[in-house]
Amino acid sequence: MYAFLTGPMLWLSFAIFVIGCAWRVVKYVKGLSWQLDRVPYGYYRELAVKGALKSILHWITPYGSRSWRVKPLYAAAFFLLHIGLVIVPLFLFAHVMIVSERFGISWPTLPAGLADALTILAIAAGAFILLRRFALPEVRIITTAHDLWIMAISLAPLVTGFVAAHQAGEHNGWLLAHIITGEIWLIAIPFTKLSHVVLFFCSRAQIGVDFGVKRGGQRGRGIVW
Amino acid sequence: MPEGIYCNKQPVTTEEALKALLSDTRGTKYYAEMQELEVDREKLWATIQKTFKSRMQTWLDVCARCGLCADSCFLYLVNDRNPEQVPSYKIQSTLGEMVRRKGDVDGAFMRHAMEVAWSRCTCCNRCAQFCPHGIDIGVMMGYTRGLLYSQGFVPWELKIGAGMHRVYRAQMDVTTEDWVETCEWMAEEQQDDWPGLEIPIDKEDADIMYTCNAREPKHYPEDLAEAAILFHIAGENWTVPSEGWEQTSLSMFAGDWEACKLQVQNVYAAIERLRPKRVIGTECGHAHRATVVEGPYWAGRPDGQTPAPYIHYVQWVAEALREGKLKIDPAKRIRQPVTYQDSCNYIRNWGLAETAREILSYIVEPGYLVEMTPNKEYNYCCGGGGGFNGIGKFRPMRNKALLTKRDQILATGAKLVIAPCHNCWDAIRDLEEEYHIHIDWSFLKPLLLKMVIVPEHLKPKDEEDEE
Known part of the structure; x- marks a missing residue:
């Protein structure tokens, strides 16, 4: 069981994740209207690239956009959740060790205490975002079951991974649960709203180009959309 | 498929039809007929399949339902923070539903969607500045209006407005003759105070071609006179086209995509005919949006630009003040x-x-x-x-x-x-x-x-x- 989950199943999960995400990007670009969506970046490549990069960078930087600044608490939760889900797993000692053992390559890792703290903060941020969904009428009205599911799918590997790391023994049930939920998470990404892993960049770049070329960027005011 | 005499899926394309629709005061009969108007579901789904592209599909799909758009929307704030005014809700409950149901919606749904599209969103695009995903609900609401228009669910005044553009290439019944006469009248009227003032019509190769809002010649022609006086003082070599002078687009507000294109093509044809160095539009926001920002895309111009540089009136004023022309x-x-x-x-x-x-x-x-x-x-x-x-x-x-x-x-x-x-x-x-x-x-x-x-x-x- 353990061998299967960390062997073929892990490879399959990664393959579905990577190919699925690539397919989402291709589908996005190919599905654009030539006339309405693609003219700006075809004709004004330099401005378009500038607009796209600026838009992405300011939004993935904590408090880099006006919207993040006017909602400081939500922004904090947003960044903590994403740091826990993206940065921590990539630089976690236990994960890098596995890669190192199997492929002989490694990279710097986070100190254990920091990784623990970031994981707990990410879980807390996720819980906060969930509670906010029900507490605020303006968020409750737009919340769907899908939104709850993807939060559950995303938090599960964090919770199970955290518990597993702090349990004695090597092949405990929590570790197994961590691997299974992690794989579910990877597989779910291309097929759910989690596809924003790549589509965020498409959508953000698109509005950056739109404002950067068509809607004002040519007049050179350095506003970030 | 019952369609009304006044309220139906056909655009207004003749002067007679326009007059008939106008004679229905406040659209009383029009809206009564709309209660019975049925949705052509197949056509609606076919239109969606043809025009609803991956950009908007992605916007609907990835919307994180975070609600950050709520506080960006003045209509949400001013309506006592009614959750039904949250931009995400407004678009998901209208366009989102139409797409998810593959066009299988009824008249009641469309009438509600019409109310949302025209009374709960002004397409100001402010929410786009606050959405982490860069989702622009104003753009999507504009698209939704197009779907509603194609099915006949559009406010009475805007059905007329779009019809005006189709019939007169202007948002009001101002014909070429009316326009030319107004220009001549305004120029003549100013002669005592401004000897030699001209409103040159169809002058080729001028430095400036001026375009305006049909309400100006129709209701306050003094605005046209003021523009002429200011160009006169600034010593500009300018002209107005006899055809293609109307810059506005009620068809954009109505969601009549075909009329949008016809209207801007008319202006672009004037630019190509008169070859001005640049075009200056009047003090109007949506006219600028329609003819300068969106128009080149509607018309399928490969560079997304108007045939000659086209600036807003404030740009000309700023330049004239900076350079001392004024x-x-x-x-x-x-x-x-x-x-x-x-x-x-x-x-x-x-x-x-x-x-x-x-x-x-x-x-x-x-x-x-x-x-x-x-x-x-x-x-x-x-x-x-x-x-x-x-x-x-x-x-x-x-x-x-x-x-x-x-x-x-x-x-x-x-x-x-x-x-x-x-x-x-x-x-x-x-x-x-x-x-x-x-x-x-x-x-x-x-x-x-x-x-x-x-x-x-x-x-x-x-x-x-x-x-």
Whole structure:
């Protein structure tokens, strides 16, 4: 069981994740209207690239956009959740060790205490975002079951991974649960709203180009959309 | 498939049909017929499949339902934070449902969607600035309007407006003859005060071709005269086209995509015929959005640009002041608390915030300008944008929406609001009539004429003799 989950199943999960995400990007670009969506970046490549990069960078930087600044608490939760889900797993000692053992390559890792703290903060941020969904009428009205599911799918590997790391023994049930939920998470990404892993960049770049070329960027005011 | 005599899926394409629709006062019969109007589900789904592209599909799909758009929307705020006014909710419950149900929606759904599309969104695009994913609900609502229009679910006034563009290539029944006569009349009328003033029609290879809003020749032709006087003082070599002078697009508000294209092509044809160095549009926001920002895309121009550089009136004014073509008498500058209404269409969506400030630096005595909060690209809609001003059925909602602008203006303490946009100007006039806050509002042209220094050689001879 353990061998299967960390062997073929892990490879399959990664393959579905990577190919699925690539397919989402291709589908996005190919599905654009030539006339309405693609003219700006075809004709004004330099401005378009500038607009796209600026838009992405300011939004993935904590408090880099006006919207993040006017909602400081939500922004904090947003960044903590994403740091826990993206940065921590990539630089976690236990994960890098596995890669190192199997492929002989490694990279710097986070100190254990920091990784623990970031994981707990990410879980807390996720819980906060969930509670906010029900507490605020303006968020409750737009919340769907899908939104709850993807939060559950995303938090599960964090919770199970955290518990597993702090349990004695090597092949405990929590570790197994961590691997299974992690794989579910990877597989779910291309097929759910989690596809924003790549589509965020498409959508953000698109509005950056739109404002950067068509809607004002040519007049050179350095506003970030 | 029952369709009404007044309310149906066909666009208005003849003068007779326009007159018939106009004769139905306030659209009473039109809206009564709409109650019975059925949805052509197959056609709706076919239209969606053909025109609903991956950009909007992605927007609907990845919306994180975080609600950050809520506080960005003035209609949400002004309607007591009613959750049904959250931008994400507004689009998901209309366009989102239409797509998810593959067009299988009924008349009641469409009538509700019509109310949302035209009375709960002015397509101001402010929410796009606050969405982490960069989702622009204004753009999607504009698209939704197109779907509704194609099925006949469109406010009466806008069905007429789009029809006007189809019949007259203008938002009002101003024919080429009417327009040319108005130009001649206005030029003639000014001869006593402005000897030699001309409104040159169809002059080829001029430096400037001027385009305007049909309401100007139709209802306040003095605006055209003011434009002519200012060009005259500035010594500009300018012209107006006899055809293709109308810059506005009620068809854009209506969602009549075909008429949108016909309208801008008419203007572009004039540019190609007269070959001006550049084109200057009047003090109108949506006209600029339609003809300069969106129009090239509608018309399928490969570079996304108009045939000649096309600028907004505020750009010309700023340039004329900067270069000294128009000189302001410092003693006549505005010396009362004054504020500026940043229009969504040429400020947020075309980047002219600082250009407008440059003008203010010339015409307002330092210390008298009080900015609104928020302002510039983040300003709220005037309350009547996107066609909201003109729809009788939604007048109560529009009046409520005006409270945002009223309170913004009141907070500045300004007595005068400079509003170089027809929609904003109307909304501010209406809010004064509705709420009596004792303010004045103005386009730039009349203000400039009050304070510009007139060169000696342009003054009437007898006036000089008296001196």
